[in-house]
Amino acid sequence: MNNPIIFESAIRNDVIFGEHVKVVNPVNLYGCKIGEGCFIGPFVEIQKDVVIGDRTKVQSHSFICELVTIGDDCFIGHGVMFINDLFETGGPARGDKTKWKNTVIGNNVSLGSNATILPISICDNVVIGAGAVVTKDITEPGIYAGNPAALLRKI
Numbered sequence: 001m002n003n004p005i006i007f008e009s010a011i012r013n014d015v016i017f018g019e020h021v022k023v024v025n026p027v028n029l030y031g032c033k034i035g036e037g038c039f040i041g042p043f044v045e046i047q048k049d050v051v052i053g054d055r056t057k058v059q060s061h062s063f064i065c066e067l068v069t070i071g072d073d074c075f076i077g078h079g080v081m082f083i084n085d086l087f088e089t090g091g092p093a094r095g096d097k098t099k100w101k102n103t104v105i106g107n108n109v110s111l112g113s114n115a116t117i118l119p120i121s122i123c124d125n126v127v128i129g130a131g132a133v134v135t136k137d138i139t140e141p142g143i144y145a146g147n148p149a150a151l152l153r154k155i
Helices: none
Strands: 027-029 044-046 068-070 103-105 109-111 126-128 142-145 150-154
Touching: none
Parallel strands: 027 044, 068 103, 109 126, 126 142
Antiparallel strands: 142 150
């Protein structure tokens, strides 16, 4: 039997788009704000209350959960995962959003493919290597890699 593949996109009307945004389907976007000149690749989910700054690129298969703010001129590589629930009670918060934490990404930050970003802050002008796990705030511009991510060199 030859069944066609059906791709569905969910872009709800509560998404605020800046001018000149390119979105490649399929995606799941809701309750978020996407800045001017952004690119959102396929198979991306961006949840409510996320703010993405101008000219930021989000590559395919990335997941940006609630409570994330991303600055201007950033690059989010393929398969980057943001986390807002640290399972502080030994398991998921199960709808108790008061246990969720926020993440703030500065301007001109590049997150390499398959990086995992826990609820932290990253200052401007930072590069996070592919596969890195960012577990603590980054307050100094530079290149970081590893698990947990550590400073390789200043830039």
